[in-house]
Amino acid sequence: MAQFYSAKRRVTTRQIITVTVSDLDPFGQGVARNNGKTLFINGLLPDESAEITLTEDKKQYARGQVKRRLSDSPERVTPRCPHFGVCGGCQQQHASIALQQRSKQAALGRLMKRDVEEVIADQPWGYRRRARLSLNYQPKTQQLQMGFRKANASDIVDVVQCPVLVPTLEALLVPLRECLNTLQGKRSLGHVELVSADNGPLLVLRHTAPLSAQDKEKLERFSHSSGLSLYLAPESEILERVSGEAPWYSSDGLRLTFSPRDFIQVNDGVNQKMVATALEWLDVQKEDRVLDLFCGMGNFTLPLAKRAASVIGVEGVPALVAKGQENAALNNLQNVTFFHENLEEDVTRQSWAKHGFDKILLDPARAGAPGVMQHIIKLAPTRMVYVSCNPATLARDSEALLRAGYQIQRMAMLDMFPHTGHLESMVLFERK
Known part of the structure; x- marks a missing residue:
């Protein structure tokens, strides 16, 4: 049985x-x-x-x-944002700014095995000049959700406020959602990108199906009434400007134009102080030859060129190299040259590196620059500033420089993203 x-x-x-x-x-x-x-x-x-x-x-x-x-x-402290605790964007709004900064200083110090005495910070609210918001059409309500992802989830938080956004962008959240919900093609909208440039805000709208003439007209009217530049992205690699002028921002008194898709530092206030600090730490003289690795479109390169005899900017993304060259010409800087190179290869073999460099600045991505460190050591600069967005890879890369006889002279925590877990820093190395 x-x-x-x-x-x-x-x-x-x-x-x-x-x-x-x-x-x-x-x-x-x-x-x-x-x-x-x-x-x-x-x-x-x-x-x-x-x-x-x-x-x-x-x-x-x-x-x-x-x-x-x-x-x-x-x-x-009481979090300013009504979405805090649900939205995955911020993790520390319940802690005072002083506590946030101390905890990041301590974490950086533990990884680098030394005290971090300097903090470079700016306004803790209204600092974020770039944001990407997801869009999700809800069949039951026939409405669009617009917002950020929930913490540890793919669901969208339908945001109506975001106090870390610059005020001009935060003010667009509600009217933009209302505008997008009136479109016939709202089912085919993917996401929106908002950017605050020095010459005004801009909007990039990703859509996966062609927009009707009526929808395009509504969007263009919204762009004019809101005083923003409008770009449409029918494919991930395509960008169509509908209204407004090309965006730009200033760095050390220079004008840097950029594409809405180009990388720019999200926190303008900290970026200005970071550039000024890097220039001070490098102590660039009129006779110096300077190398800027992972230079992007010239955020550091062009301010360096105002002070040095010559500057070389090296970048792995061709579009950013072209933008750097354009910005050098726009600012009438003739002592700076940009090159597109694979930075994992030995840059010391390039013709422009044969005469060496007095000072070097590098600002790599989160993966750091493990393949570059030995080449930098061969170039033997007297001073070097390493700007980092990942303290773990900074600590790893620093070991190679310390073994080669460089010493850490100064180190600062960059409070680039208040209320979040992002920890950025910069270090001055000097060869003794």
Whole structure:
């Protein structure tokens, strides 16, 4: 006779433990210790105690969820954004700016094995001059959602406010959504990009099917009434300007034109201070020959050219090289040349590198510049500034320079993205 076994559902109760947070990591998580293990808890600040349950328990660390906070830190503040805690854009609006900066300084110091005394910061709100918002058509309501992704999810938070955006862009959120919802082709809209240039805001609209003449007319009217430049992107590689003029921003008093798709630093205030600090640290003299690696379209290169005898900018993206050359001509700088090169190859073999360089600046992407460091060492500059958007790869790349006899003279944490987990920095190396 066959027997059938029906297992009863086993009910387990998660144990509630009480912890006190000792630190804040760069991602806004409180750090505590439990049974000799590091414990990360979202939403808790240093010196706060709480009853929590474990949500993840690994060999080296664990994660917890707050059930009841038992005390409040004096550095706890009320988040400005109504979407905070749901939207994945910001992680630290509940912490004071001073605490955020101290935690990032400490994290950078741990990785670099030395104290970080300098912080380069600007306005903590209304700083973000670029944003990409997802669009999602809802068949039930026949309305478009427009916003950012939820934390650790693909769902969209339908944002009506975003206090980290520059005010001109934040003011567009509600009227732009209303405009897009009137379009016949709203089902085929992919995303929007908003950029604040020095000569006004611009909008890039990605659409996956042709827009009707009526829809294009509505969008153009909206661009005129809102005082923005309008670009349409029927394909990911195509950009059609409908209205407005080409965007530009200033760096060290120079005008840099750019395409809406070009990389520019999101935080203009910190970018201006970062460029000024790099120029000061390098101490560029009139007779100096300077190399700028990963130069983009000339954010550092052109200000360097105002002070040096000659500057070489090297970049791996051809479109940015062309834009750098255009910006040099626009600013009447004739002592600067841009080159498109694979920066993993030995740049010292290029004809323009034969005479060497006195100073070098490099600003690589998150992967850092492991393939470049040995070539830089061969060029033997007296001073070098490394601008980093990833402290882990900065620490790795720095080891090669330290072994070659360079010393760290100055180091600063760049508060480029307040309220987020992004940690940027810059370091001055000098050869003794």
